[in-house]
Amino acid sequence: MQKLSRREFAKKAAFAGGMLAGGPLHLFGERAPSYAEQHPDMLVSYLSGKLNALAGKWDRERDALRTARQLESRNRFVREKFREMVHGWPGKTPLAPIVVRTHERNGYRVENVMFQSRPNFWVTGNLYIPSGKGPFPGIISPCGHYPLARMEPEYQFAYINLVLNGFVVLAFDPVGQGERRQYWNPQTGETEVSSASTYEHSMPGQVLLLMGEDLTHYRIWDGMRAIDYLLTRPEVDKEKIGCAGHSGGATLTIFISSLDERVRCAAVNQGGTGHRWPIKALPGSRLGPSDVEQNIFPAAVFGIDVCDLLTAIAPRPLLLTIENYSSAFRRTADHLKARYALFDAAEKFGTEEANDPHSWTVKLRLSTTDWFSRWFSGRRGPDREPDLAPENPETLYCTPIGSVRYSQQGETIFSLILKNGVTVTPSRRVPASGAELGEFRNRLAGEIRELIRYRAPEGPLGARHIVTTPRKGYKVENVEFLTEPGIHIPAWVFVPEKRNSEPPTVFVHEAGKEVEGQEFGLLEQLAREGHQVIAVDVRGVGETAPRHSPGDRSGAFSHLFSVETAMVYMSWYMDEDLFGMRVRDVVRSVEYALSRPDVGAAGVRLVGKGAGALWALYAGALDPRVGTVVAHGGLVSYASLTRVDRYRQTAGVFVRDVLKHFDLPHVAAAIADRRLILSSTVGPMNERLDPAAVRQAYNWTVMAYRNAGAADRFQITESYKL
Structure with a gap:
C-alpha cells in the first residue's frame, strides 16, 4: 500500500470533505443538490444586493440631515465628488465664436453660431434673441437624444416660446447629435451604425473610460462653455442664466445645473428623475443600461443618486416634469420638497405632468416658459402657444452640409480619442x-x-459533486465550488x-x-x-x-x-x-x-x-x-x-x-x-x-x-x- 505524505493526505481529506459538504458522492445518473438552488439569478442578485446595501446606508445618512447648513455641506460634497468622477475641468481656452448667418423673424432673430469648447473642438448651435432692448435673461438648452437635436420641431417650438417671452436661448448640439453626429453621412442620408444617438455616445464613451476620461465630462464642459459664450453677449443679463432641456438634455441639465452655480434657475423635462437605487431586478425582467454618459462611476460609493444631483441645485428654482406622475416620480418629488423646505424655499420647487407620451409637449413647453418668467421676470408665462412653423434643418446649419465631421471643421470626439490614445x-x-x-x-x-x-x-x-456522466473513453464530473x-x-x-x-x-x-x-x-x-x-x-x-x-x-x-x-x-x-x-x-x-x-x-x-x-x-x-x-x-x-x-x-x-x-x-x-x-x-x-x-x-x-x-x-x- 502506497504511503501518503502529510501534504497529500491533507489534500485528499480536504477534497473529500468539500465533496461531502454538499451531500454524498453521486455517481452516474443521480443528481445532488446544486448551489443554483441557493443562488437563483446569481450575479444580478449579488450585484444588486451590494448596491442596495450601499443605497440603504446613504438613505440613512440623508435622513439624518436636519438643517440647511447640513444640507449645504452635503451639496458641496456632492458637487466635489461629482467633479472628481467626471475627471475635473480643463483650462479655459478661447471660444473663438463665429456667427455663420442670421435669420430675422417676427419678434426675434436666430443666429447660427459656433464656438470652441476646447481647441478646435466646435460646438454647433442656434442663438434665439428677442427683438427690443435688453439685456434679457439667458437660457442654455442642451438637447435630448434626438438625431436632429436642436433642429427637432418640438425643440424649436420650445425655444421660440421662450424667445417670444423675452429670453435669449442658446440651443446647442451635444457630442453625437445634430451637426456633431459621427455616423450620419449627409451625402447619403444614411447612418452607418444606428440612427439612435445613444450609440453615438456609448461607442466613444466606453473607450474614454479605458483612457481615464469620460464622455460625461465632454458634454458637461460643452454646456459650461455655452454659458461662457452667453456671458459674452451684450443682449444677455449676466445675473439671470438658466438651463432647460428635455429627455437626455434634461439629464444634462441636471448635471450642468448641479455643478455650475451660475445657473440660477433650471427646468428638467422628463430627464430620468427616478432613483437608480435600490434596484429591483426580478428574474426575467428587463435589464439594460442607459447610454454611458448618463452613468457616473463610482457614484454609489459616495451615495450620489439622481436625487442628490437634483438636491445640489437647491435652493435655486427647479422645475421637474414627467410624462405621467408615478410612485417613482413622487418619491423623488417628495425627497426634493423636503430638501427645499430645509432651505425655507419650498416655493422654488415645482412639478408638472404632461399626460402625454415622451416629448417636450406643448403643455411642458408652456410650463417651462412660465417657470422662467416667474423667477427671472416676476410674471406669469403665456397660457397658449401661438401657431408656429419650424425651420428646415438646413436653415439652422452652422456647417455647409450639416456635419462637423464631413465638413472637416475641427476635431471630433473620435479624432481626440485617436490623438490622446497615442500618449495616454x-x-x-x-x-x-x-x-x-x-x-x-x-x-x-x-x-x-x-x-x-x-x-x-x-x-x-465548498466543492459539490452533482453527477457523473460516462462518455466514450472518459467521464464528465459535473461539479460546483465557491469563489x-x-x-x-x-x-x-x-x-x-x-x-x-x-x-x-x-x-x-x-x-x-x-x-x-x-x-x-x-x-x-x-x-x-x-x-x-x-x-x-x-x-x-x-x-x-x-x-x-x-x-x-x-x-x-x-x-x-x-x-x-x-x-x-x-x-x-x-x-x-x-x-x-x-x-x-x-x-x-x-x-x-x-x-x-x-x-x-x-x-x-x-x-x-x-x-x-x-x-x-x-x-x-x-x-x-x-x-x-x-x-x-x-x-x-x-x-x-x-x-x-x-x-x-x-x-x-x-x-x-x-x-x-x-x-x-x-x-x-x-x-x-x-x-x-x-x-x-x-x-x-x-x-x-x-x-x-x-x-x-x-x-x-x-x-x-x-x-x-x-x-x-x-x-x-x-x-x-x-
Missing part, C-alpha cells in the same frame, strides 16, 4: 534581465490588482480513462463550457487524448448567465446596451470591476484543480477563448501556479480600440483607467518566463489578425521574453492545437 499609456523600459523581469512582474501585479479591484479568493471551496459567499462556479471535469502525464487544463470560454464541452467537441477530443480538463463557467456566463433581457436592442452593436453591459456598470458604480471578479473566478478554478486528489502539484495549463483569453491572461499574470497560458481569440490590445470609431468588444473586457497604466502586451510580459501562446488574436471588430500584426503589437512582450532567456516560450500563431 506611459512608456516602460523592457526588463533587461531575469532579475528585472521579476521586479516588473511584482510591480505590474500590484497595478493589476488595484485596477481590476482584485481580491484573492479565500474561504472554503466567495453567494458566487458559485459550475464546472465539468473531463476525466480520461487513460490519463497522460500532462498537467490538467483549466478551460474558460466567454460563452460557457457547453460550447466546447458537448460530445464531439474540443474538450472531448482532449479527454480522449488523455488530457484532464476542467471547464468552468465564471460568474454570469453559461449556466449562471442572467435570465434577463436588455429590451428591444438588436443589431451588430447592441452589445453597448446588453445585460452584460448593465452588470459591468453595476460593478463600476461600487468602484468594483466585473472583469476583475471573473479573473478571480479563474484563479479560484486553478485552486480547485490543484485541490483534486487526481491532480499533481506541477501547476496547470490555462486556456481561455474570446473574452476568456483576457481573463486567462490576467489570471496567469497574477497566479504563478499557472504554468502555461493559451489565449485564443482574444483582443489584441486596448490601444487598438482608440484607433477606430466602432468595435464589437463587450464592456465585459473593459477596465476603467487601464490605458493610463498598461496594456495587454504588458500583462502578457508578466507571464514570462512561463509559456504563453497567443492564437487567433482579434481586432476591435472581432476580425482575426495576421500573426505579423500581432507580433508587432507585442514587440514589447517579445523583447521581455528574449531578455529573460525564454524567447521560445512565447508563441504567436494563427491557430494552435491544444
Whole structure:
C-alpha cells in the first residue's frame, strides 16, 4: 500500500470533505443538490444586493440631515465628488465664436453660431434673441437624444416660446447629435451604425473610460462653455442664466445645473428623475443600461443618486416634469420638497405632468416658459402657444452640409480619442534581465490588482459533486465550488480513462463550457487524448448567465446596451470591476484543480477563448501556479480600440483607467518566463489578425521574453492545437 505524505493526505481529506459538504458522492445518473438552488439569478442578485446595501446606508445618512447648513455641506460634497468622477475641468481656452448667418423673424432673430469648447473642438448651435432692448435673461438648452437635436420641431417650438417671452436661448448640439453626429453621412442620408444617438455616445464613451476620461465630462464642459459664450453677449443679463432641456438634455441639465452655480434657475423635462437605487431586478425582467454618459462611476460609493444631483441645485428654482406622475416620480418629488423646505424655499420647487407620451409637449413647453418668467421676470408665462412653423434643418446649419465631421471643421470626439490614445499609456523600459523581469512582474501585479479591484479568493471551496456522466473513453464530473459567499462556479471535469502525464487544463470560454464541452467537441477530443480538463463557467456566463433581457436592442452593436453591459456598470458604480471578479473566478478554478486528489502539484495549463483569453491572461499574470497560458481569440490590445470609431468588444473586457497604466502586451510580459501562446488574436471588430500584426503589437512582450532567456516560450500563431 502506497504511503501518503502529510501534504497529500491533507489534500485528499480536504477534497473529500468539500465533496461531502454538499451531500454524498453521486455517481452516474443521480443528481445532488446544486448551489443554483441557493443562488437563483446569481450575479444580478449579488450585484444588486451590494448596491442596495450601499443605497440603504446613504438613505440613512440623508435622513439624518436636519438643517440647511447640513444640507449645504452635503451639496458641496456632492458637487466635489461629482467633479472628481467626471475627471475635473480643463483650462479655459478661447471660444473663438463665429456667427455663420442670421435669420430675422417676427419678434426675434436666430443666429447660427459656433464656438470652441476646447481647441478646435466646435460646438454647433442656434442663438434665439428677442427683438427690443435688453439685456434679457439667458437660457442654455442642451438637447435630448434626438438625431436632429436642436433642429427637432418640438425643440424649436420650445425655444421660440421662450424667445417670444423675452429670453435669449442658446440651443446647442451635444457630442453625437445634430451637426456633431459621427455616423450620419449627409451625402447619403444614411447612418452607418444606428440612427439612435445613444450609440453615438456609448461607442466613444466606453473607450474614454479605458483612457481615464469620460464622455460625461465632454458634454458637461460643452454646456459650461455655452454659458461662457452667453456671458459674452451684450443682449444677455449676466445675473439671470438658466438651463432647460428635455429627455437626455434634461439629464444634462441636471448635471450642468448641479455643478455650475451660475445657473440660477433650471427646468428638467422628463430627464430620468427616478432613483437608480435600490434596484429591483426580478428574474426575467428587463435589464439594460442607459447610454454611458448618463452613468457616473463610482457614484454609489459616495451615495450620489439622481436625487442628490437634483438636491445640489437647491435652493435655486427647479422645475421637474414627467410624462405621467408615478410612485417613482413622487418619491423623488417628495425627497426634493423636503430638501427645499430645509432651505425655507419650498416655493422654488415645482412639478408638472404632461399626460402625454415622451416629448417636450406643448403643455411642458408652456410650463417651462412660465417657470422662467416667474423667477427671472416676476410674471406669469403665456397660457397658449401661438401657431408656429419650424425651420428646415438646413436653415439652422452652422456647417455647409450639416456635419462637423464631413465638413472637416475641427476635431471630433473620435479624432481626440485617436490623438490622446497615442500618449495616454506611459512608456516602460523592457526588463533587461531575469532579475528585472521579476521586479516588473511584482510591480505590474500590484497595478493589476488595484485596477481590476482584485481580491484573492479565500474561504472554503465548498466543492459539490452533482453527477457523473460516462462518455466514450472518459467521464464528465459535473461539479460546483465557491469563489466567495453567494458566487458559485459550475464546472465539468473531463476525466480520461487513460490519463497522460500532462498537467490538467483549466478551460474558460466567454460563452460557457457547453460550447466546447458537448460530445464531439474540443474538450472531448482532449479527454480522449488523455488530457484532464476542467471547464468552468465564471460568474454570469453559461449556466449562471442572467435570465434577463436588455429590451428591444438588436443589431451588430447592441452589445453597448446588453445585460452584460448593465452588470459591468453595476460593478463600476461600487468602484468594483466585473472583469476583475471573473479573473478571480479563474484563479479560484486553478485552486480547485490543484485541490483534486487526481491532480499533481506541477501547476496547470490555462486556456481561455474570446473574452476568456483576457481573463486567462490576467489570471496567469497574477497566479504563478499557472504554468502555461493559451489565449485564443482574444483582443489584441486596448490601444487598438482608440484607433477606430466602432468595435464589437463587450464592456465585459473593459477596465476603467487601464490605458493610463498598461496594456495587454504588458500583462502578457508578466507571464514570462512561463509559456504563453497567443492564437487567433482579434481586432476591435472581432476580425482575426495576421500573426505579423500581432507580433508587432507585442514587440514589447517579445523583447521581455528574449531578455529573460525564454524567447521560445512565447508563441504567436494563427491557430494552435491544444
